[in-house]
Amino acid sequence: MSRRFIAALGAAVAVLGLVALPASASPEAEPPPAPAAAAAQTLTWTGNDSVTEYASAPTTAVAGETTIVFENSEATGNTTFMSHTLTFDTSTPGYNHDVSLNILANPFDANNGRHEATVTLTPGKYRYYCTIPGHTTMAGEFTVTGGGEDTTPPVVTATITGTQDGEGNYVDQATVNLAATDTGGSGVASTEYKLDDGAWTPYTAPVAVSAIGAHTVAHRATDVAGNVSEEGSESFTVVEGGGGEDTTPPTVDATVTGTQDGDGNFVESATVTVTATDNEGGSGVATTEYKLDDAQWAPYTEPVLVSVLGAHTVGYRATDEAGNVSAEGSSQFTVVADSSDTTPPTVDAEVSGTQDDEGNYVDVAMVTVSAEDAESGVASVEYKVDDGAWTAYTTPVAVNTPGMHMVGYRATDEAGNVSEEGMAHFTVVQQDTTAPTVTGNVVGEQDENGAYVGSAMVTVAATDNDGGSGVASVEYKLDDGAWTAYTEAVQVSAPGAHTVLFRATDQAGNVSAEGSATFTVVTGDVDETPPSVSAVVSGTQNSSWQYLDAANITLSALDTGSGVASVEYKLDGGAWTAYTEPVVVNTAGTHEFLFRATDLAGNVSAELPGSFTIVESGPKPGPDVCPDSDVRDTVIIGDIDSQVANIDIGNGCTINDVIDEDGDWNTHNQFVRHVKAVTKELVQNDVITRALRDRIVTAAVNSTVGTPTSRL
Template identity: 40%
Template sequence: MPTRNRGLLAVLMTTVLMIAGLAVASLASAAPSPSPSPARAERAAQTLTWTADNSTTRYKTAPTEAVAGPTTIVFENSTATGNTSGMQHTLTFDQGGGEYNDDVEVNILAYPSDENAGRWEVEVDLSVGTYKFLCTIPGHGQMTGELVVTDGGGGEPGEDTTAPEVDVELAGEQDADGAYIGQATATVTATDEEGGSGVASVEYQVDDLGWQPYTEPVVVDEVGDHTIGYRATDEAGNASAEGNTAFSVVGVDGPDTTPPTVEAMVHGETNDDGAYLGRAEVMLMADDAQSGVASVEYALDGGEWTAYTDVVAVTEVGEHTVAYRATDVAGNVSEAGELTFTVVEAPDDDTEPPVATASVAGTQDSSWSYRGEVTVTLAATDEGSGVARVEYLLDDGDWTTYDEPVTVDDEGAHSVQYRAVDLGGNVSEVGTVGFTIVADTAAPACPAPDPSPVVVMGDVGTDVRNRVTDDGSCTIDDLIRDEARWSSHDAFMTHVRSVLAGLLESGYVTGAERTKVVNAATRSTVGKEGA
């Protein structure tokens, strides 16, 4: 499978991302932060792997059995697992207690275009019992399941805790320095120890350009230095450490004496005179048919030569000149090219402020106070110039730039104010969420169940009996919490659908009753502004 020039691919990938204008909202989570999956000197005793694809009703694969103890949890929602739509999925462990273990907090958001191409890991310590896992993104309420954890004795399930072994073999004609002449063929093999669950999947990537399913030997014929990465997962969900092997490919026609070619282009909105309004973005592309591109450089307005790694944004008003050149692996340097353009002031036509929203997450008691800690997640949208930043103010503190969900664990009453600013300088209205934190005790979640004979959503009633559920202390109304402070009606509806999905699965409500409650919640004013 031939590859294209790494320098050109990196530039093209950057261009696609720029045009797509992707923006990702942070996901609220008190769970351990997921991290990319580097090779590790020591791994947990077992690895459990969940995968997702284009479905909104079920995970593609999900383990159902494990043994207690240190565990690596892998969640992958990538093109390699079948997600061709770019859809976001989460893997979350239920923290509601009751019949399920709630001693492990997992909340991982993954999608193909995220910073780790959709594959993340967290380390946890599982205890004997049953965990419920689910997806918390709206519309994914059916993606649930149970993970049964045993102590591992007496032949119980989960005995395969050993990851498969994976290796690569390179083949091809080599020169005196060990470089492959013309092309190298990489063959990846994986085995699972005798008595293990067997190899489920094998993947590879060339030059860190994205993981792909391995189905046949991979041919690399681009001249230059390369690395091939490889990994495997067995049927029990154990994932191997990632391996990486470096190699070089040289041309078959003797020494490379031909310099590379390099091109430049400018993108941006222009006026009738061809001047760029407020911002011009310069992109450089280089190619070399023999030894490969080693570096690309540019110089803006007669300045120093600078390594080109990403799109160069020019916002200063006036006429500009960008010089550019490229060097190949053999040391040949292209002639310098030049590109001239003009940037003028952009019309100030964005007068609409952005919209900021907030959501509060945590475990609440019967009086709607949060036990132990609260996580506040902020988001903002702007249809004009785009969001520049989001800020928050906790209690009597100072305004602070929002980078990630804010965790508050001091007991007492708190308030969080929030706002957003767009690139046009417009500031949103200040929003406020308030909450109270109490000590995290082992008191029952519902010591005084809601006595209503039927389920009522805000001011909208149903004919569904308000029955007691799971542990004998909480009614359906208690679990739905229609009297709580909700940051938005959408947040309330997400919670309603999640609760009812669990009650339907457990047999506490019928499908028809679930529909009645969801319809009543939809018609209610819970979470709506002014309610």
């Protein structure tokens, strides 16, 4: 079977951030010969269809020679044939960096997704993650022990760096660098520092000290066995550069730009650019801030786009490194609608699905609506099915009720112009009359009476093997609550008896019989212990530990009592924000953040700090991995033209290359699943939009690629 699309897509991922694999880990390389003697232990990771976590991963290991197994195959649950990597972090402070491992696995590679590598682990912690764009929340860590009792504390040393004057004082800023080692065998667990009279703080990156005056930094380290080093300390003095004390505030100004009408109003939007300098004071600009109308002061990092219609006032100020604050400036302007746009948008709809010999759609028809407006832009798209109400259009509409249907559609642009109503006519016939099957399961810690202690987890699964149209939705209802879409396991922690109902609906509209599960939750011991919370900052770093272009903040919390209820963070003095996924920061400069966690019993952890610096890097052009590209103007699948531009995806390959319509596809469904998978990654990588992906998938569904006819 041809797998040119796998090679092209794998190369595309490599251009987007993968490190070149060693020959022993390359998916195209032959498996390495068996070693003469087996490694002391084997650690296994597996991947499936999830892009947020590995299917399984180890948490502990012992030091020594180790066989690493990474399997990402159909056998481990990967049914969408997506690629994953197992990559060891060799840059984030606080982890061992002595193992360089980067395995790319795909169910269709030369090893059928199963790869092995032999490494030597040392005591301490290792961090691993997946480098494929969109999969970076797949990350974790494991602890390696020395295999024996460790009673020897670690050793920590401090180094102070920076520009020094003739008396050894640091000019403007000093940077504290800590390094810890552990010869006892269990490995370093944590390193901490305390600046002057401050609190002990986890050390994750070099600490910049710019406050003028004498300073003392204390430091200590703890190993995995709990041994704490003696406290060390270093003293130093920071003096002001520039030839004297800076008492002059910086100067700050703002310009407002954009298209203006005859009255000086800005049409559709205005862009506010703030600039600050500190030429007279000499210490340099530390921060620049702005506030729009009645909003709070916010850090200024890039020009601010204002598109809300009406009169606006923007305030701005700057602070230098010596703490001098400029006078507040302000600019007033008005944003108005584009009255010159009198042309309504154009709107169209496509109907897709399996059709019978008479052109009727079998079980379900998918209606995809698209709109364009070359002037003010599309503001909204709506549709209505038969005599139903107009509804905002966001994703393709599934119509599965048997009979004739009319789907109306229209669009409105930003200037208020409304298109003429379009209409799509089609008929749906039902062949699938068999409802899907649905099952539920309740898991958790149980007492001797079978009651669940603290909480219970309810999982629901549905299949539609007999009907054939496929599961469209799964729902559950807890006690007297409303029916709710089921997307992930449901945790029930309220004490008492509970009943959960569940049902599923297939694409043809058949609804399963309702299943039910009854269980009881009881309270355990009173939880008075707050959760533990940690943060990891990741990204590409230079030799000064600065992150190039962007950094990701990943937070994790653990609570062995009532369980974690929420995790929050606060970035650069902003408001506390609920943490749901890694936070991407791509603004150059030094950033500080706080993080905390709360458990279900209401206990709140201590607020912990972190900081990092981002600098800009230059462009990194990649190789052309598809020199013989399919360069047709649009994405064409079989004899169907999707009308989507066949662009280069960033590595010399075009969209048609990764679609691989000429591959040896066993079934039409297999080809369609492949198209859905690769276009999903193209959307995640910002190569195409969701609307363009829908067009490509519709063309794949309506094509004959993978059918017996196409293989004649």
